[in-house]
Each structure stands twice: as structure tokens, then as C-alpha cells.
Amino acid sequence: MPEGHTLFALARDLHEAFAGTTPEVTSPQGKFTEGAAELSGRELLRATSRGKHLLVEFADDRWLHVHLGLIGSFTVDSHEWTAEVPALGQVRLRLRTDQHVADLRGPNLCEVASPERVDAVLDGLGPDPLRPDADPDVAWARIHRSSRTVGELLMDQSVLAGVGNVYRSEVLFRHRLSPFTEGRRMRRASWRLVWDDLERLMPLGVATGRIVTVEDELLAVEAALGRGEVPHLTERSSYVYKRAGMPCLTCGSRVRTRVVAGRNLFWCGRCQRRH
Ligand SMILES: [Zn+2]
Numbered sequence: 001m002p003e004g005h006t007l008f009a010l011a012r013d014l015h016e017a018f019a020g021t022t023p024e025v026t027s028p029q030g031k032f033t034e035g036a037a038e039l040s041g042r043e044l045l046r047a048t049s050r051g052k053h054l055l056v057e058f059a060d061d062r063w064l065h066v067h068l069g070l071i072g073s074f075t076v077d078s079h080e081w082t083a084e085v086p087a088l089g090q091v092r093l094r095l096r097t098d099q100h101v102a103d104l105r106g107p108n109l110c111e112v113a114s115p116e117r118v119d120a121v122l123d124g125l126g127p128d129p130l131r132p133d134a135d136p137d138v139a140w141a142r143i144h145r146s147s148r149t150v151g152e153l154l155m156d157q158s159v160l161a162g163v164g165n166v167y168r169s170e171v172l173f174r175h176r177l178s179p180f181t182e183g184r185r186m187r188r189a190s191w192r193l194v195w196d197d198l199e200r201l202m203p204l205g206v207a208t209g210r211i212v213t214v215e216d217e218l219l220a221v222e223a224a225l226g227r228g229e230v231p232h233l234t235e236r237s238s239y240v241y242k243r244a245g246m247p248c249l250t251c252g253s254r255v256r257t258r259v260v261a262g263r264n265l266f267w268c269g270r271c272q273r274r275h
Pocket residue numbers: 248249250251252253268269270271272
């Protein structure tokens with residue numbers, strides 16, 4: 001499933017391609033014909049994200065609200081010609097100007113939303129570590145009163161917006177935190193370590209288009225970005241995510257997995273004992 005960094009980069013790409021233009025909006029697949037007609041021919045003012053939600057504002061208080069879900073994708077391409085661009089696959093929504101075309105496929109949710117509906121969506125979401133105005137204390141207020149485990153709470157979008165299964169497993173490992181500590185037993189200092197780390201990790205996910213969590217790689221990516229270079233990324237690596245049964249990179253014991261909050265959590269039982 002796309003995590004918050006994917007949506008953040010998508011909103012940026014849509015904004016760069018379409019803000020200030022009046023795109024033609026269609027539904028080649030036919031499942032969003034009415035909604036597309038309501039948006040088509042209106043100026044696209046801005047595209048933003050909060051957590052895993054994409055919010056695109058059009059003129060006259062119309063918003064496009066998209067959640068990609070597990071398999072959705074939204075591609076943004078430039079084209080310098082005005083001929084037909086074939087709609088490959090099931091394209092729910094297409095935005096098109098003379099320069100750009102963006103195709104949405106397989107979303108969990110695609111709707112035209114009123115400003116009130118957008119407010120309700122935002123009210124239901126916790127702080128997003130990618131947003132500079134996000135307040136980690138809002139999430140902490142929910143975490144430290146909860147009897148649910150940290151592994152569950154990090155996946156709850158009303159607690160924290162944008163973190164998905166990969167960042168959950170990896171950030172807990174990075175701080176040796178047990179995923180099974182109840183929120184009310186988590187130390188505030190531990191929460192700040194998690195939040196501050198997400199504020200470091202997720203922008204690098206936006207910059208590279210990939211989740212990078214292993215410290216050596218992180219340092220290399222940060223150094224490359226600091227020099228204004230494109231980071232060279234080889235194969236994907238992780239501490240525990242999708243490494244069930246393999247030796248922990250730190251202690252050598254087997255990485256474990258269990259379904260928590262509907263997805264496979266990965267952790268090292270020996271390393272991750274802190275609250
Ligand atoms: Zn270990």
C-alpha cells in the first residue's frame with residue numbers, strides 16, 4: 001500500500017503539472033463520469049495530501065478526494081502533443097491539459113467533495129510527519145491513553161497519518177521498541193524518538209521515491225542530497241520488514257512476524273524490548 005511519502009510526492013507532481021490550469025477531466029472507464037463532468041473545465045487551484053489522502057482543490061469549492069487503497073495508482077506524465085493518449089487499463093479518472101495527462105487507476109475512493117466533507121476528512125486524521133505544521137502532541141494525547149499496542153496505534157490513521165506497514169516495522173526496530181507495548185505504557189521520550197525519526201525518514205522517502213530505513217543507506221542518501229546529487233539506490237533493504245525467519249542484522253536471532261492491525265508486522269524479539 002502506498003504510504004504517506006507516496007501521496008506527498010503525488011500531490012507535489014499534480015500541483016506542478018496542473019495548478020493554475022483548467023484540465024479536461026474524464027472517466028475513460030466510465031465509473032466516475034458524473035464526478036468528472038462536475039470538475040471538468042474548472043480551474044485546478046492546488047493539490048495537497050494528508051497522510052494517505054489526496055485532496056485536489058478546484059474552483060467553486062469543488063474538491064477531488066482520492067484514497068489509493070492497496071492497489072491504486074495515479075500517474076502524472078507530460079506530453080507535448082494533442083493527439084489521443086490511449087487510456088490503458090481501467091482508468092477511473094483522467095486529468096488532461098495540452099502538456100500533461102494524469103491517470104488514476106484502481107483507487108479505494110474517488111469522489112467530488114464539498115469543503116465541509118474535506119474538513120471532516122482532515123478532522124478524522126492524526127498529524128502527518130511530512131507536514132511542517134504537524135503537532136506530535138496531538139498523536140501523543142491519543143497514544144498515552146490507549147490500551148492498544150504501539151504496533152496497532154502506529155497504523156491507525158486517526159492517531160498518526162501517513163505511516164503504513166513498512167515505516168511501522170522499521171521505525172520501531174530502529175529504536176529497539178517493542179511493538180506490543182500498550183500505548184499507555186509507552187514512554188513519552190520513546191514517542192518523541194519515533195516522531196523525530198519519521199520526520200527524518202519520510203522526506204527522504206519523498207526525495208528518493210523509496211522507503212530507506214537502514215542507517216548506512218540513510219547517511220549515503222542524505223550526503224548525496226546535501227551535495228545536490230541524485231542518490232544512487234541499489235536493491236531495497238530493511239532491518240525487519242519482509243525479513244521473517246532471516247537473521248536480525250543486529251543480533252542474529254530470527255526476525256518474527258505476526259498480523260497486527262490487519263497487516264504483517266515484523267520485529268526482532270531480542271532487540272525490541274524497550275517501552
Ligand atoms: Zn535483533
